[in-house]
Structures are given as C-alpha cells and as structure tokens.
Amino acid sequence: MVTPMALTNTQIKNFKPADKAVDHADTGGLYLRVYPTGTKTFMYRSRVGGKARWMALDTYPTLSLADARTKATELATGKMPANKTVQDAYDEWVTRVVDKTPKPAYTKWTQETYILPVFGNRKLTSLTRAELSEELNKVADRAPVAANRTLTHLRLFLAYCEERGWLNSSPAEKITKKTVGGREESRTRALDNAEISKLLEFIRTDKVHDATRWALLWLIATGQRSGEVRGLVRSEIVNGVWIIPKERTKNKKEMCVRMPTAFMRLADKMFAHLGEAPFAGMSGETLARKMRRLEFAPPATAHDLRRTMATGMANLGVHPYVIEKCLNHTMQGVMAVYNRAEYAPEKRAAWRLWVRHLLRQRKSPRLVAGG
Numbered sequence: 001m002v003t004p005m006a007l008t009n010t011q012i013k014n015f016k017p018a019d020k021a022v023d024h025a026d027t028g029g030l031y032l033r034v035y036p037t038g039t040k041t042f043m044y045r046s047r048v049g050g051k052a053r054w055m056a057l058d059t060y061p062t063l064s065l066a067d068a069r070t071k072a073t074e075l076a077t078g079k080m081p082a083n084k085t086v087q088d089a090y091d092e093w094v095t096r097v098v099d100k101t102p103k104p105a106y107t108k109w110t111q112e113t114y115i116l117p118v119f120g121n122r123k124l125t126s127l128t129r130a131e132l133s134e135e136l137n138k139v140a141d142r143a144p145v146a147a148n149r150t151l152t153h154l155r156l157f158l159a160y161c162e163e164r165g166w167l168n169s170s171p172a173e174k175i176t177k178k179t180v181g182g183r184e185e186s187r188t189r190a191l192d193n194a195e196i197s198k199l200l201e202f203i204r205t206d207k208v209h210d211a212t213r214w215a216l217l218w219l220i221a222t223g224q225r226s227g228e229v230r231g232l233v234r235s236e237i238v239n240g241v242w243i244i245p246k247e248r249t250k251n252k253k254e255m256c257v258r259m260p261t262a263f264m265r266l267a268d269k270m271f272a273h274l275g276e277a278p279f280a281g282m283s284g285e286t287l288a289r290k291m292r293r294l295e296f297a298p299p300a301t302a303h304d305l306r307r308t309m310a311t312g313m314a315n316l317g318v319h320p321y322v323i324e325k326c327l328n329h330t331m332q333g334v335m336a337v338y339n340r341a342e343y344a345p346e347k348r349a350a351w352r353l354w355v356r357h358l359l360r361q362r363k364s365p366r367l368v369a370g371g
Contacts, residue, residue, distance in 0.1 A: 030072040042068040075165050087120040093160045110150040114139050129171040136180045144181035151180050189304045190311040197361040223309035226302050230279040234271045240264045255328040258348035318350045
C-alpha cells in the first residue's frame with residue numbers, strides 16, 4: 001500500500017503503524033516505509049529490467065529526511081558515497097548482519113584474514129572484479145577451500161553494500177568458485193595407524209602450543225567437530241560426560257560425549273593448566289596449520305581426524321549405527337522415525353575401544369606429555 005504524499009519531519013513523526021507495512025512517497029524515488037512494529041525505514045525505489053526494485057537505506061531518525069533525499073539523489077544519478085572505505089562498510093555489515101547470525105566467527109575470520117588486510121583502507125567504490133579475483137586466487141594457491149569460503153562471505157558483504165546503496169553493483173557478483181578454489185569433492189581421507197602414531201608423537205613436542213596440543217587430542221579422541229571442540233568450557237562436563245549444547249552442534253541437537261573415565265580425568269589437568277575455556281580465541285586455521293606441518297601425503301585436515309575416528313571404530317567392529325550416534329549424525333530413513341534410542345552404553349564402549357586403540361599407537365604409555 002502506497003500513500004502519495006510529500007514528506008515532512010512532522011508527518012514522519014506522526015505516522016502510526018497499521019496492520020500492514022505502508023509506503024509514504026517523497027520525491028526522486030524516496031519512500032518511508034512504516035512497519036506494523038512501528039519501525040520507520042527510508043526506501044529507494046528504482047526500476048531494473050522493467051521491474052520495481054526496492055533498496056533499504058536506513059531507519060528514521062538514524063537517517064534524517066534530508067540525508068535520505070541526498071542518498072536517493074546519489075542513487076538516481078549513479079553517484080556513490082565518495083569517502084566510505086571497505087573497512088567502514090565491513091564494520092557496519094558485521095554489526096547489522098553478521099553478529100546476528102548463529103556462527104559469525106568464521107565469516108569474520110575469512111574477511112579479516114584475507115580481504116581487509118589488502119583492501120580495508122581502500123574506497124569501497126574503487127574495488128574491481130579483477131583485483132578481487134586475483135587476491136582470491138592467491139588464497140586458493142595455498143588453501144582452495146578457504147578461498148571458496150572467503151568468496152562466499154565476500155559476495156554476501158558486497159551484496160549488502162549494493163543493497164545499502166554504497167555500490168551500483170557488486171564487483172564480486174560474477175566471480176565463481178570455479179575460477180577460485182575450484183570444485184570441492186567430498187573428502188574420504190582418514191589417517192592410518194602409522195599416521196596416527198606420527199600425530200600423537202608430534203603433539204607432544206615443543207613445536208605445538210599447549211592449547212593446540214589438547215585441541216588436536218580432543219579432536220581425534222572424541223571425533224567431534226572443530227568448532228564444537230574449540231568451544232569447550234568446563235561447565236559442559238557433567239558427571240564425566242561432555243554435553244555439547246545444541247547451539248554449537250551442526251544439527252542443532254544436544255550431544256553427549258561419553259568418553260572413558262581415564263580420559264575424562266585428564267580434562268581436570270587440562271582445565272587446571274589452561275583455564276575454564278581452554279581453547280577460547282583459537283581459530284580453525286590454527287589447527288589447520290599444525291596439520292599441514294605434519295606433511296602427510298596426501299594432506300590431512302583437522303576434520304579428517306573425525307573421519308579417522310569413525311573409520312577406526314568401524315575397523316574395531318563397532319556397529320555403524322553406534323558410530324553414527326558417536327558422530328551426532330541424524331539418523332536416516334526408517335531409523336530416524338522408529339529408532340529413538342541414544343545407545344549411551346554402546347557409545348561409551350565404542351569410545352573406550354577407540355581410546356585404547358590410540359594408546360596402542362603410542363610409543364609411550366602416557367596419553368599426553370606430563371599426563
């Protein structure tokens with residue numbers, strides 16, 4: 001519903017919310033949209049390919065009527081904000097969008113690691129597709145998957161800038177993964193026993209920081225995801241069971257990791273040494289770098305340690321449905337409908353079997369240095 005009328009500050013202040021959003025027209029394609037919640041947002045309306053296109057500018061009174069008209073004029077004439085830098089735009093995008101998503105850390109990590117150090121001080125409107133593509137290819141030379149993720153997040157960021165009216169079009173819109181990191185194949189990599197032994201010996205050396213040592217140990221022993229392990233806090237361990245809250249699991253279901261008692265006792269030593277949140281501030285890249293230093297052929301990632309546990313359990317005779325539960329996978333087909341069991345005793349037995357197997361791959365009976 002659109003009400004054709006010129007706007008004044010007095011009128012804007014007096015507009016009341018209705019059951020549906022109401023658009024009040026100003027001039028030059030500028031409108032004020034009043035939502036049922038009472039929020040008032042300046043909108044710019046243009047036509048692209050014969051179709052109406054709406055762009056949100058900002059809310060009133062954060063954006064004044066005079067400034068909204070200036071922005072509308074800039075959009076109508078193709079003139080973009082002259083002084084806004086990539087960093088300025090990024091900071092607003094993070095505050096308004098990224099920080100409100102369930103898992104903002106990785107999105108911010110890709111941009112703050114690969115994009116902002118190169119382009120942060122540049123004027124937003126000066127970015128070109130060619131230079132963004134070139135920089136992404138530099139990332140892909142050493143980390144193809146990270147390059148693809150960086151592209152995904154960059155496109156979201158620049159699309160936001162376009163929607164806000166800071167760009168006429170996103171210079172990243174036509175860059176594809178095909179020309180950056182390439183097609184991603186499903187990984188099948190799992191460490192064999194010799195590689196497990198190499199990993200366990202490596203993390204005992206002084207080449208590995210204490211927190212990283214423990215994180216890698218928890219990854220291969222528990223088989224949980226990197227983000228789940230890195231978010232570990234002491235309060236999550238209850239009566240010898242590590243309870244991962246649903247907010248941090250991929251399938252949004254609480255996960256109970258029932259490790260052997262001997263392993264859980266080691267957690268006390270870890271917390272005493274590293275604090276209540278032993279891996280706080282650790283990025284996934286930290287673990288990735290350590291895995292690269294092992295120089296496995298073919299290369300192995302931190303996530304491959306999860307697959308290593310699953311494969312190892314299968315080789316030790318653990319039933320597939322128990323392994324699926326140890327991985328916190330959602331059951332499929334008929335099993336998802338009729339089998340509601342959690343197999344707690346079977347899971348604990350599977351992890352006990354797996355940890356004993358890890359111990360056999362060690363050249364020393366101690367699980368961790370000093371432990």
